[in-house]
Amino acid sequence: MDSLLSAKLLRQLEQFQLLAQRRAKSSARGERRSRSRGQSVEFADYRTYVAGDDFRYLDWNLYGRLERLFVKLYEEERELPVRIFLDASESMTFGQPRKFDFARQVAAAVGYVALCGFDRVSVIAFPDRPEQSVVRGALRSVRGRKSALEFFRNITQLSAGDGVNLNEALRRAALEARQAGVAVVLSDFLDPAGYEKGLEALVGRGFQVNAVQILSPEELNPSTYGDLKLVDAETGSIQEVTFGKYRLKSYQQTVHNFCQRLREFCQSRGIRFFMASSGTPLEQLLLQQLREAEVWG
Amino acid sequence: MNFLAPAAIAFAAAIPIVIVFYLLKRKRVVHLVSSTLLWQKFLAETQASSPFQRLRHNWLLILQILVLLLAIFALMRPYLAGEGRTGRLRVAILDASASMMATDVQPNRFEQAKADLEKLIDGLKGNDQLVLLLASAHTEVKQSATTDKVALRRALATCVAMETPTRLAEAFKLAETLVKNRPESEGPEIHLFSDGAASGLDDFQNKNLPLVYHRYGKHSENAGITAIDVRANPANARERALFATIANLSTNARAVELELSFGNDVVETRTVSLSGTNTQPLVFVAPQNQDGVFTLRIKNEDALAADNRASIVSLIPQPARVLLVSRSNRFLEKALRTAPNAELTIVPALAEQPQNFDVVVLDDVSPTVWPAANVLAFHVVNTNLFSSWENAKTPPVVDWKSGHPLLRFVSLDNVQVAETLAIKAPPWGVGLVESPNTPLVVAGELYRRKVVWVGFDILQSTWPLRISFPIFVANAIDWLNPSASRNAELMVRAGEPFRFPIEQPISKAELTTSDGQRRTIPVEPGARELIVGDAYRQGVYRLSAGTNDVTFCVNLLDAAESNLTPREELPFGKYSKVTATAVKRANVELWRWIAAGALAFLLFEWWYYHKRTA
Numbered sequence: 001m002d003s004l005l006s007a008k009l010l011r012q013l014e015q016f017q018l019l020a021q022r023r024a025k026s027s028a029r030g031e032r033r034s035r036s037r038g039q040s041v042e043f044a045d046y047r048t049y050v051a052g053d054d055f056r057y058l059d060w061n062l063y064g065r066l067e068r069l070f071v072k073l074y075e076e077e078r079e080l081p082v083r084i085f086l087d088a089s090e091s092m093t094f095g096q097p098r099k100f101d102f103a104r105q106v107a108a109a110v111g112y113v114a115l116c117g118f119d120r121v122s123v124i125a126f127p128d129r130p131e132q133s134v135v136r137g138a139l140r141s142v143r144g145r146k147s148a149l150e151f152f153r154n155i156t157q158l159s160a161g162d163g164v165n166l167n168e169a170l171r172r173a174a175l176e177a178r179q180a181g182v183a184v185v186l187s188d189f190l191d192p193a194g195y196e197k198g199l200e201a202l203v204g205r206g207f208q209v210n211a212v213q214i215l216s217p218e219e220l221n222p223s224t225y226g227d228l229k230l231v232d233a234e235t236g237s238i239q240e241v242t243f244g245k246y247r248l249k250s251y252q253q254t255v256h257n258f259c260q261r262l263r264e265f266c267q268s269r270g271i272r273f274f275m276a277s278s279g280t281p282l283e284q285l286l287l288q289q290l291r292e293a294e295v296w297g
Numbered sequence: 298m299n300f301l302a303p304a305a306i307a308f309a310a311a312i313p314i315v316i317v318f319y320l321l322k323r324k325r326v327v328h329l330v331s332s333t334l335l336w337q338k339f340l341a342e343t344q345a346s347s348p349f350q351r352l353r354h355n356w357l358l359i360l361q362i363l364v365l366l367l368a369i370f371a372l373m374r375p376y377l378a379g380e381g382r383t384g385r386l387r388v389a390i391l392d393a394s395a396s397m398m399a400t401d402v403q404p405n406r407f408e409q410a411k412a413d414l415e416k417l418i419d420g421l422k423g424n425d426q427l428v429l430l431l432a433s434a435h436t437e438v439k440q441s442a443t444t445d446k447v448a449l450r451r452a453l454a455t456c457v458a459m460e461t462p463t464r465l466a467e468a469f470k471l472a473e474t475l476v477k478n479r480p481e482s483e484g485p486e487i488h489l490f491s492d493g494a495a496s497g498l499d500d501f502q503n504k505n506l507p508l509v510y511h512r513y514g515k516h517s518e519n520a521g522i523t524a525i526d527v528r529a530n531p532a533n534a535r536e537r538a539l540f541a542t543i544a545n546l547s548t549n550a551r552a553v554e555l556e557l558s559f560g561n562d563v564v565e566t567r568t569v570s571l572s573g574t575n576t577q578p579l580v581f582v583a584p585q586n587q588d589g590v591f592t593l594r595i596k597n598e599d600a601l602a603a604d605n606r607a608s609i610v611s612l613i614p615q616p617a618r619v620l621l622v623s624r625s626n627r628f629l630e631k632a633l634r635t636a637p638n639a640e641l642t643i644v645p646a647l648a649e650q651p652q653n654f655d656v657v658v659l660d661d662v663s664p665t666v667w668p669a670a671n672v673l674a675f676h677v678v679n680t681n682l683f684s685s686w687e688n689a690k691t692p693p694v695v696d697w698k699s700g701h702p703l704l705r706f707v708s709l710d711n712v713q714v715a716e717t718l719a720i721k722a723p724p725w726g727v728g729l730v731e732s733p734n735t736p737l738v739v740a741g742e743l744y745r746r747k748v749v750w751v752g753f754d755i756l757q758s759t760w761p762l763r764i765s766f767p768i769f770v771a772n773a774i775d776w777l778n779p780s781a782s783r784n785a786e787l788m789v790r791a792g793e794p795f796r797f798p799i800e801q802p803i804s805k806a807e808l809t810t811s812d813g814q815r816r817t818i819p820v821e822p823g824a825r826e827l828i829v830g831d832a833y834r835q836g837v838y839r840l841s842a843g844t845n846d847v848t849f850c851v852n853l854l855d856a857a858e859s860n861l862t863p864r865e866e867l868p869f870g871k872y873s874k875v876t877a878t879a880v881k882r883a884n885v886e887l888w889r890w891i892a893a894g895a896l897a898f899l900l901f902e903w904w905y906y907h908k909r910t911a
Binding site for chain 2: 090091093094095099188190191192216219224226227228229230232234235237239240241242243247250251254255258
C-alpha cells in the first residue's frame with residue numbers, strides 16, 4: 001500500500017466523496033440518492049393509499065385536514081458503481097516513471113475515495129491475462145472501506161503487457177456492466193485503431209466517464225536523436241525516422257494536436273478529460289485537477 | 298572545343314559511386330518506443346530490410362554530381378582553338394650585390410626582395426610569363442620566360458646574395474632585349490628589386506624602359522673600407538706601408554675601430570673618428586720580412602659586414618733588373634740609378650733578345666728584336682706599337698692623368714717639347730700626357746707585357762731639367778717591375794675573374810676558397826692561364842696549380858656598395874630617372890580565399906547537418 005499511495009495522501013483522500021452527476025441506478029442499497037422510492041429519511045412524494053400499504057407511512061395530518069388517506073414516499077438510497085478501466089497494455093510500461101505505475105496509483109486513489117463513500121468499485125484491466133485472473137477477479141467488485149487494504153494489494157499485483165484494442169476493450173466492458181455509474185478510463189490512448197468507439201460505448205451505456213490520459217515525459221519531450229529505427233512495443237512494426245533537435249518543436253506540436261483532438265472528442269461527448277505526465281506529482285492530478293473538475297469534492 | 302587530357306573522362310566512373318552512396322541507407326539506431334503513433338509525421342520509410350533504399354530527389358546529390366562533372370571537365374583541360382591573348386611578360390631583376398645584404402631591414406634587404414618577388418610570382422595570371430635575372434657583378438638568368446610558378450619559385454629559392462658590386466647595366470641590357478620587341482598590348486614590364494646602388498645606367502637614358510623599381514632599405518648606418526693598397530714605405534724601404542681608405546656612409550659621426558693583422562698576428566689597432574658622410578685615408582706602417590697577407594678589419598658592427606674587412610697580399614719587393622739601351626743619355630741614366638729598387642745595366646744597342654731582365658729601357662734606339670720584357674721606350678716607334686706615325690713640332694702639354702700610378706707626384710706644367718712622334722692613341726694603351734694632336738705618353742699592356750711609351754726624345758725637351766722627370770722614371774720602373782705589380786695582380790674585386798698565367802702545362806688545379814672549401818678547377822690542355830671566375834665571397838683564396846701555390850685576395854672595395862642609402866630614384870643619365878614604387882605592384886590572386894571559403898562552407902554545411910540530426 002505504501003508503494004501506491006502515501007498515508008498523508010490517503011488521509012486527504014478520505015475527506016473526498018465522488019460527486020455523481022446522475023442518480024444512482026444500482027439495485028443495491030447504498031448512500032446515493034436514486035430515483036427509486038424506498039426507505040430513507042428523504043421525503044419524495046405522496047400517493048393515494050391503496051389497500052395493503054403500510055400504515056406507518058400514512059400521513060395522518062393530511063388525513064385530518066382532507067379526510068383522505070395518503071402514503072408518504074421516501075427516496076431510496078442506492079450505491080454508486082465506480083468502474084475503473086485500467087490500460088495494462090505494453091505501451092503503458094514505458095516511461096520513467098512508468099505510465100502503468102502512475103495509472104495504478106490513480107486507480108488506487110479513485111478506488112479508495114469510492115470505497116470510503118460506500119460505493120462499489122470495479123477495476124477492469126485490459127488486455128486479459130489469464131495468469132492474473134484471480135487478482136483481476138478480486139478487483140471486479142470491491143465495496144466497503146475495510147476492503148481497501150485488499151484492494152490495494154490486488155492493484156499492486158497487476159502487471160502490464162501485450163497489445164490491446166482500446167475500442168474493443170472499452171466496448172466489451174460497457175456491455176458487461178449491469179449498472180452504469182462513474183467510469184474512469186486510465187490510458188495513454190496511443191492505439192492506432194483509435195479510442196472513439198470505446199469511449200462512445202461507455203457514454204452510450206450511461207456511464208459518467210472520466211478519461212485520464214497518461215503520457216511519459218519521454219513521449220512528451222523525447223531526448224533520443226539521430227537516424228532511428230523505431231520499434232513499436234505493441235505491434236512490433238518498424239518505422240525509420242530521422243529525428244533531430246530541430247524537429248523537436250514539430251514533434252511537440254504533433255503530441256499537442258493528438259491530445260487536443262482527444263480533449264475535443266471528450267468535451268463533445270460530455271466526458272471529463274484529464275491529461276497527466278507520469279513524471280508529475282500524483283497530488284497535482286488528484287488534489288487539484290480532479291477536485292477542480294468536481295470529480296470529487 | 299578540344300581537350301588536352303581527354304583520358305580524364307575516366308574519372309566519370311566516380312559518378313555512379315556517388316549515386317551508390319545515396320542508395321545506401323544510413324545505419325540507424327534501434328529505439329523501442331511505446332507507440333509509433335506520434336512518429337508518423339517523421340516517417341522516413343516503412344520497411345528497412347535491405348541495405349539499399351529508393352533513390353529519392355535530393356538536391357545535394359544533384360549538386361555533388363554537378364561539381365563532379367565540372368571537375369572532370371576541368372581535368373580534361375578543354376581549350377578553344379584560335380587566337381588567344383598571350384600573357385604579359387615580366388622581367389624580374391633581383392639585385393644580389395653586397396649592399397642587398399644590409400641588415401637595416403629584417404632579415405636583410407635581399408630576403409625582403411625575395412619575399413616581394415615571390416608575391417609577384419604568386420600574382421601572375423594564367424598566361425603571364427616571368428623571366429628571373431639575378432644581378433650582381435654579372436647577370437645570371439636564373440629562369441627563362443615561363444608561366445610555371447613552381448619553376449619560378451624553385452629558381453628564386455636558389456638565389457643568394459653575393460659580396461660583389463652591382464652591375465645593373467648588364468641586367469638592363471638583357472632585360473631590354475627581352476621586352477624590346479614585345480607589342481604594347483602585352484604590357485611587358487621590368488621589375489627591379491634593388492636598393493638602387495647602381496651606376497653606369499646612362500646608356501638607357503632614352504630607352505624608355507617599362508621599369509618598375511621596388512626599393513629596399515631604410516638607412517645607411519655603415520662604415521666600410523673602400524680602398525686598400527700596400528707598397529714599400531717611402532721613408533724606410535724595409536718596411537711596408539699599407540694605404541687604406543675608410544668611409545663613414547652614415548650622416549652621424551662615428552668612431553671606427555680598426556685592426557690590422559699580418560697573417561694571424563695583430564699588427565696594429567687604431568680608432569678613427571669620422572664625421573658624417575666623410576672618408577679618411579689611412580697609412581699603416583709595418584715591418585715585413587716574408588711574403589704574407591695584410592688584413593684590415595673594422596671591428597664595429599654596422600648594417601653591412603661585407604665591407605668591414607679587406608685583405609691584400611704583400612710580397613717582399615724584388616729589385617727590378619733594368620737594361621738601358623742608349624747611345625748616351627746622362628739624364629736618363631742618372632734617373633735610373635736613383636730609382637729605388639733597381640739594378641741597372643747599360644748597353645748601346647740591342648741586337649738579340651735580352652735575357653734575365655725585368656725592364657728594358659729603349660732610349661731613341663730601335664731594337665732589332667722587340668724585347669720580351671716590360672718596356673719603357675723613349676722616342677721609339679715600331680709597327681708592333683703603332684700602325685702609323687709622323688713628326689709634330691713643339692707640341693704643348695695640355696693635360697695629364699695625375700691619378701695614374703705613373704704620374705704620381707709628377708707635374709708637367711713647365712715641360713716643353715721641341716719635337717715628338719705624332720701617333721693615334723693605340724688600342725692597347727691609354728694616353729697619359731696629352732698634347733692637342735697626339736698623346737705624348739702612352740701606357741698599356743701589349744702581348745702580356747707592360748709598355749710605357751714616350752713619344753719624344755727627352756733631350757729634345759726641358760723635361761730632364763725638371764724634378765718631375767726622375768719621379769716619373771722611378772714611377773715607371775716601379776710600375777714596370779713585375780714583382781711590384783704582383784701585389785696588385787693578387788687582389789681582385791669580388792665577382793671579377795682572377796687570372797693566373799700558366800708557365801708549364803698542368804692537368805688540374807685546386808682552389809681553397811675563403812670559407813675553407815676546396816674544389817678542383819678543370820684545366821684545358823694547352824691553356825696559358827687559369828681563370829677563377831666565381832670568387833663572389835671576399836677573403837683570402839689559395840690556388841694550387843701544379844708546382845705553383847698562389848694566394849690572392851678578394852675584396853669588395855666599392856664605395857657605392859658601402860653607401861647603403863636607399864635611392865628613391867634610379868638615374869638614367871642626366872634627364873631620365875625612375876622613381877621607386879610606393880606600392881608594391883603584385884597581383885594577389887583570390888582563388889585561394891574563395892576555395893578556402895567554399896571549403897569552410899562545406900564543412901559548415903556538414904557540421905550543421907549533423908548537428909540537426911545528432
